[in-house]
Each structure stands twice: as structure tokens, then as C-alpha cells.
Amino acid sequence: MKRSYKDLIKGLITNDRVCLSKLISSIESDPSSIFKIIDSVKRIPNKVYTIGVTGPPGAGKSTLTNQIIKKFRSMDLKIGVIAIDPSSPFTGGAVLGDRVRMQEHSLDTSVFIRSVGSRGDLGGLSSSTSSMIKLFDIFGMDIVIIETVGVGQTELDIIKISDSVLVTLVPEAGDGIQAMKAGLMEIGDIFIVNKADRGGAEKLAREIDYMVSLKHDSSSRKNKVLTTQAENDIGVDELIQEVLDFRAHEESSGALVKKRNRRKISELNTMVEKRLRNELEKTKETATFKELIDKLENGLLEPEILVQNVIDLIKKSN
Amino acid sequence: MKRSYKDLIKGLITNDRVCLSKLISSIESDPSSIFKIIDSVKRIPNKVYTIGVTGPPGAGKSTLTNQIIKKFRSMDLKIGVIAIDPSSPFTGGAVLGDRVRMQEHSLDTSVFIRSVGSRGDLGGLSSSTSSMIKLFDIFGMDIVIIETVGVGQTELDIIKISDSVLVTLVPEAGDGIQAMKAGLMEIGDIFIVNKADRGGAEKLAREIDYMVSLKHDSSSRKNKVLTTQAENDIGVDELIQEVLDFRAHEESSGALVKKRNRRKISELNTMVEKRLRNELEKTKETATFKELIDKLENGLLEPEILVQNVIDLIKKSN
Numbered sequence: 001m002k003r004s005y006k007d008l009i010k011g012l013i014t015n016d017r018v019c020l021s022k023l024i025s026s027i028e029s030d031p032s033s034i035f036k037i038i039d040s041v042k043r044i045p046n047k048v049y050t051i052g053v054t055g056p057p058g059a060g061k062s063t064l065t066n067q068i069i070k071k072f073r074s075m076d077l078k079i080g081v082i083a084i085d086p087s088s089p090f091t092g093g094a095v096l097g098d099r100v101r102m103q104e105h106s107l108d109t110s111v112f113i114r115s116v117g118s119r120g121d122l123g124g125l126s127s128s129t130s131s132m133i134k135l136f137d138i139f140g141m142d143i144v145i146i147e148t149v150g151v152g153q154t155e156l157d158i159i160k161i162s163d164s165v166l167v168t169l170v171p172e173a174g175d176g177i178q179a180m181k182a183g184l185m186e187i188g189d190i191f192i193v194n195k196a197d198r199g200g201a202e203k204l205a206r207e208i209d210y211m212v213s214l215k216h217d218s219s220s221r222k223n224k225v226l227t228t229q230a231e232n233d234i235g236v237d238e239l240i241q242e243v244l245d246f247r248a249h250e251e252s253s254g255a256l257v258k259k260r261n262r263r264k265i266s267e268l269n270t271m272v273e274k275r276l277r278n279e280l281e282k283t284k285e286t287a288t289f290k291e292l293i294d295k296l297e298n299g300l301l302e303p304e305i306l307v308q309n310v311i312d313l314i315k316k317s318n
Numbered sequence: 319m320k321r322s323y324k325d326l327i328k329g330l331i332t333n334d335r336v337c338l339s340k341l342i343s344s345i346e347s348d349p350s351s352i353f354k355i356i357d358s359v360k361r362i363p364n365k366v367y368t369i370g371v372t373g374p375p376g377a378g379k380s381t382l383t384n385q386i387i388k389k390f391r392s393m394d395l396k397i398g399v400i401a402i403d404p405s406s407p408f409t410g411g412a413v414l415g416d417r418v419r420m421q422e423h424s425l426d427t428s429v430f431i432r433s434v435g436s437r438g439d440l441g442g443l444s445s446s447t448s449s450m451i452k453l454f455d456i457f458g459m460d461i462v463i464i465e466t467v468g469v470g471q472t473e474l475d476i477i478k479i480s481d482s483v484l485v486t487l488v489p490e491a492g493d494g495i496q497a498m499k500a501g502l503m504e505i506g507d508i509f510i511v512n513k514a515d516r517g518g519a520e521k522l523a524r525e526i527d528y529m530v531s532l533k534h535d536s537s538s539r540k541n542k543v544l545t546t547q548a549e550n551d552i553g554v555d556e557l558i559q560e561v562l563d564f565r566a567h568e569e570s571s572g573a574l575v576k577k578r579n580r581r582k583i584s585e586l587n588t589m590v591e592k593r594l595r596n597e598l599e600k601t602k603e604t605a606t607f608k609e610l611i612d613k614l615e616n617g618l619l620e621p622e623i624l625v626q627n628v629i630d631l632i633k634k635s636n
């Protein structure tokens with residue numbers, strides 16, 4: 001039996017994982033369904049804290065994410081994970097070992113993992129990721145982790161939705177310069193040199209720290225560069241502490257509220273522009289619009305004169 | 319003394335070159351002035367035929383354009399030229415010889431040449447070029463030639479405004495493949511291998527002809543490939559004949575009307591979208607909008623709920 005939207009939303013609020021899963025699917029198949037959901041719940045708790053984990057393929061993002069989940073679970077926090085990285089075990093693209101490691105969380109009802117395909121249309125991915133975070137928020141999650149490969153503009157746009165961005169790198173030749181190129185330096189709040197047992201880790205950490213210094217101004221907190229060996233749980237506690245410190249600092253300085261408000265305004269803008277495009281498309285289906293186009297095609301009216309008529313049509317429509 | 323808009327438009331209709339020049343300048347400094355102009359004249363004669371001349375730098379586009387002007391002048395046609403090519407003598411980027419050659423036309427009151435800088439903002443260039451063609455049309459020109467370097471997407475967009483597109487190439491290694499890459503093959507109606515006294519001209523012409531055959535379907539007229547030596551006035555008469563034939567064919571088949579109507583509809587679309595963006599910006603200045611943003615920032619309303627309020631605000635505005 002198919003459940004009604006109302007029931008699904010009721011279930012979401014009362015912590016029903018099946019309802020969460022079904023609502024995420026509905027967002028994926030019809031992005032506009034977020035409007036119905038928000039209209040029904042009216043207010044979002046705004047309690048969730050989002051952490052973006054990004055970096056080049058092979059940087060160990062999944063292993064690190066896995067450790068972060070464990071640490072937060074030991075603090076009894078509820079965690080949602082959105083994995084957009086196609087090489088992530090969450091999205092099914094990794095070796096068996098990683099997958100097995102993930103399965104321990106799949107039995108934990110306080111962890112909800114969702115993989116999102118990034119192969120298809122990336123255009124709407126940023127807004128549907130944002131919608132998913134809202135669902136997690138309503139569901140009562142404390143933390144949402146977004147994992148994505150920091151390679152393209154869209155991936156960077158998605159990761160920017162996060163309250164804090166963790167950039168993960170590995171000590172390999174040219175990684176520092178690669179990071180700059182990919183725009184990762186611009187978006188990172190905390191930098192992690194993972195697989196720090198490999199040669200060159202300290203050198204890379206110093207390089208990044210130098211780049212961080214360059215863009216740092218005295219009015220703000222300087223971004224930290226940490227070294228980890230996620231595989232062996234080395235440096236992860238320090239990372240968690242830094243995430244908590246960063247959050248506390250941004251909360252007390254008002255930076256977090258500002259960041260979230262900028263995001264909300266930008267979201268509103270995107271939604272309004274999309275709605276206006278829809279209004280235009282709807283108007284094009286009307287008989288009046290078709291008559292105007294006839295006149296245009298018959299040389300009776302120039303586009304410069306017609307434009308106001310079309311605007312009027314859009315304004316009059318419901 | 320500064321002349322009023324009304325006077326300038328009156329002058330434009332009565333063939334005053336100074337008024338044409340001033341109105342073109344007003345389009346350049348304020349693109350929206352075309353609305354006032356069209357609103358005043360109401361209808362455009364739609365008599366002008368536009369020819370786009372494009373190709374890589376050094377293909378001899380300016381020399382060719384110069385010859386085309388001469389031929390059309392001998393047929394007593396009035397000609398407007400819009401030069402967007404930064405290397406064109408019209409835009410002042412060429413050797414003295416070319417410039418001197420142009421000056422003969424500057425004394426001819428039936429030729430009006432306007433250079434347009436392409437270095438700055440290219441975004442509005444396509445629509446302001448279209449506006450200039452309309453001014454030439456109202457002024458009573460028979461032919462408008464648009465000269466541009468076929469290198470970027472914007473240049474291709476501009477040249478697409480033409481009723482016929484002349485792609486000029488020179489026999490140099492790899493030119494054929496370059497043409498395909500630059501999208502020139504897609505937009506060309508007539509292909510010209512200029513500087514045909516150089517080695518490899520016949521080979522290039524055959525190559526292009528082969529590429530033309532590939533995209534040709536039996537329902538349409540096959541695009542011609544001609545060889546010229548513009549410098550020595552060789553092959554230019556044949557080119558003019560082909561332009562006239564192409565035009566006659568597109569007029570009798572209805573293809574020209576279709577092409578122009580598609581262009582008008584696309585223009586209308588661009589104008590409506592621009593106007594909607596303006597309406598949104600205007601709305602953002604209202605007190606009501608600012609109150610809504612306050613509520614958003616204070617977490618009293620979610621963007622998903624606000625979007626309809628903003629649309630309503632836009633619709634209610636004048």
C-alpha cells in the first residue's frame with residue numbers, strides 16, 4: 001500500500017526511517033516535492049550541523065568519514081550521510097573491505113546513509129542535496145556529513161552547502177598545487193593530510209599551512225591543517241575536536257548564522273528564478289501568447305513592443 | 319545643442335547620417351534605448367539583408383569585405399558595416415594599407431561603417447549588434463555586413479544574426495579541421511577559400527566540400543565552396559552571384575522567413591528573461607521584500623514558503 005504524503009511527513013517527524021527513505025526518494029524523482037514537505041511542516045528545526053568532506057580520489061575520504069561517524073556515535077549523536085563521491089563505498093564504487101566496514105553502521109539506527117549518483121544531471125544535485133539535509137534536520141539528525149570528490153564546479157557548489165568543509169589530501173607530488181587549482185583552498189575550513197605515514201606528509205602540511213596563511217587576515221580565525229592516519233585512528237580525535245572548536249567559534253562570532261543566512265537568500269533567489277522560468281513556460285502555452293507570436297511572425301509587431309505584453313501576461317497568470 | 323530622441327529618430331527616418339551615428343552610440347551606452355526607438359517608429363521596414371563575414375584571423379576578411387562593398391555599391395545598394403573583429407581595419411587594428419583602402423568608402427555617403435569593440439563585455443554584444451541592424455534597416459540600408467573573427471561562442475552567436483554567413487578560410491595546414499572545431503562548419507552558408515593563389519587552396523576547398531556533403535541532406539540546397547583572391551578581385555563576382563542566388567533560394571523556399579522568425583522569437587525570449595530579472599531586482603528594493611528577508615534570516619519562514627510571496631510581489635509590481 002502506498003502511503004500518503006501526509007503520513008510520510010508524520011512518520012518523518014516521529015523518526016520513522018522508512019518514511020525518511022521514501023521522502024528522499026521522492027525528492028530525487030521530483031525535486032519540487034520539497035515545497036509540499038516544507039509547506040506541511042512549516043518550520044525546520046535548524047538543529048543539524050553539516051560537515052562536508054571533500055578531496056581528490058584516493059585521499060581516503062571514505063575511511064575518514066567512517067571514523068568521524070564512529071567518533072560522533074560515541075558522543076551519542078545521530079548522523080546522516082549523503083555520499084556523492086562515485087568512488088565512495090557508500091555509492092558502491094569501492095573495494096570490499098571498505099564496504100564491510102560501512103555495514104556496521106547500516107545496523108545502527110542512528111546512522112542513515114544515502115548514496116546519490118553524480119553521473120547523470122549534476123544541475124539539480126546541489127538543490128536536492130540541500131533538500132535532503134532539510135529532511136535529515138526534520139528527522140532529528142544532529143550531524144549531516146556530505147562526502148564528494150572535489151574535482152568539478154558542481155561538486156564544489158554542493159560542498160559549499162556545508163557549515164564546515166574538510167579538505168582531505170594525501171602526501172603525493174603536486175597535491176598542494178592540485179588543491180589550489182581545484183579551488184579546494186578557497187572552500188576549506190579544515191585541511192587534513194591523510195595517510196600521514198607516507199613520506200612527504202609534513203612537507204605537504206607545511207605547504208598548505210603557508211597557503212592558508214596567505215589568505216588569512218587578522219580579523220578571522222586561521223584555518224587549521226591537521227595530519228591523520230584515518231585507517232589506524234591516528235589524529236581523528238584531534239580532527240573531531242577541531243570541528244567542534246570551529247563550530248563553537250563560528251557560533252559565538254555569529255559567522256555561522258551569517259553563512260546560513262547567505263545560503264538561504266541564495267536558495268530563495270534560485271527558487272524564484274526557477275519559478276519565473278516556469279511561469280514563462282506556462283504563459284507560452286496560452287492562446288494569447290500564441291496570438292502574439294502570430295503577429296510577430298507576420299511582422300505586425302516587433303519583439304521590443306511585444307515584450308511588455310508577455311510580461312503582462314505572466315503577471316496576470318495564476 | 320543636444321538633440322532630443324524624437325528629433326534623432328525623425329532624422330534617422332529621413333536619412334540623416336549624424337542621427338544614425340548618434341543613435342548607434344546611444345545603443346552602445348544604453349542598450350535599452352532600442353525600446354524607446356522601436357516604440358517610436360512602431361514598425362521596422364524589414365528590408366535589409368544581413369551578411370555575416372567570419373573566419374580565423376588573417377583569412378583576409380577585411381579585404382574581402384572591402385571588395386564586397388565595392389560590388390554592391392556598383393549595384394547602387396546602400397550598405398552598413400558592423401565590424402567586431404579586433405584585427406579589422408574598421409576597428410582600427412590593421413596595417414596602414416588596409417586603412418587607406420577603407421577610406422574611399424568613408425567618403426561615400428551610401429556606406430556607413432561602425433566599429434564595435436569586442437574586448438570588453440561580450441555579453442550584450444549580440445543584442446546590441448541586432449539593435450544596430452534595426453537602425454540600419456530604419457535608415458534605409460539594403461545590405462548590412464557584420465564582420466567578426468570566428469573564434470569564440472559569442473562571435474558565433476553574433477554572426478548567427480545574419481541572413482547568410484560567409485566563412486572565410488585560407489589554405490594553411492590544418493585549417494579544415496580548425497574550421498570544424500570552431501563551429502564554423504555548422505554556421506556557414508557559403509565557404510570561401512581566400513588567398514587561393516597559395517598552395518593547398520584546391521585541396522582545402524575539396525576538404526570543405528566533403529564536410530559540407532556530409533551534413534547536407536537532400537531536402538535542402540547544398541552549401542557552395544568558392545575560391546577567391548580578394549586582393550586581386552578574382553572570384554569576388556562569383557561570390558556576389560552566389561550570395562544573391564542563396565538569398566533568392568531562401569526567399570522563394572520560405573527558409574529566410576523561417577530563419578528570421580526563429581530569430582525574432584529567440585530575441586523576444588531573451589528580452590522577456592532579462593525583463594523578469596529586472597523585475598526581480600526591483601522587487602528586492604521594496605520594503606515588503608526586505609521584511610520577508612528579515613523573517614527568513616530570523617528563521618520564521620523557510621525559502622520554500624517565501625518563494626511564492628516573492629513571485630506575488632513581482633506580479634503585483636508595475
